[in-house]
Amino acid sequence: MVRTASGFRGTRVGATEGTGPKIQRDDHVGAPLPRIRVSYWCAKGHETRPVFVKLPDDQIPVVWDCRRCGGQATRGSADSALPDPVEDGYKSHLEYVKERRSSQDAEDVLAGALERLRARGLLADELLRDT
Template identity: 70%
Template structure:
């Protein structure tokens, strides 16, 4: 049971006004300055996240578009160039080709064909010279 004189009753995280706490400092309760930064993706969508006012070199140059998920940049040109280079999607075959060489693929295929022939699924003369 909560005691009626509990200090947590009727408060929530971030509330600073009227708490009367003893840990208040000079800046306690004042909002930090914030800025809106515009980012554009290759499709022309604008995303405007809010940042605490930081030095220019600490603001990220690329941000994900909120509408399509593509990379967005502050000028829109870099995002278009990045989107043209990589569409971000790879097929299963592309991932397999990254892990295995052409010779590995031939060995796997030959082994699979031998197993099928041993089970009697493939006739011996079919695809023998591969």
């Protein structure tokens, strides 16, 4: 059985008031749900502004992940002046790579990749000479 509409109202992007399964077809198209944009600031001063369906204030999240640095962002700009919180496990891709490989391993991988490029003729030796 294929359903044409979501069983949960307002969970789809672009959902409108009155959408969802109906027994009879109406010509009335639902009005857009009211939306609000909430500002969050991280400790580094980055602002993130996600859009939410208009909800009571206590149902809107108090913290949000910063889109630029991944840190915790809060709704009050005064809170953004607080020092960085204790590391909560967020790591960049580079940090994970550095955990698995030493700097010598990285040099070996780079040297091997450069040799393969030179062997294929894609990298000229003159470009890599030390000056």
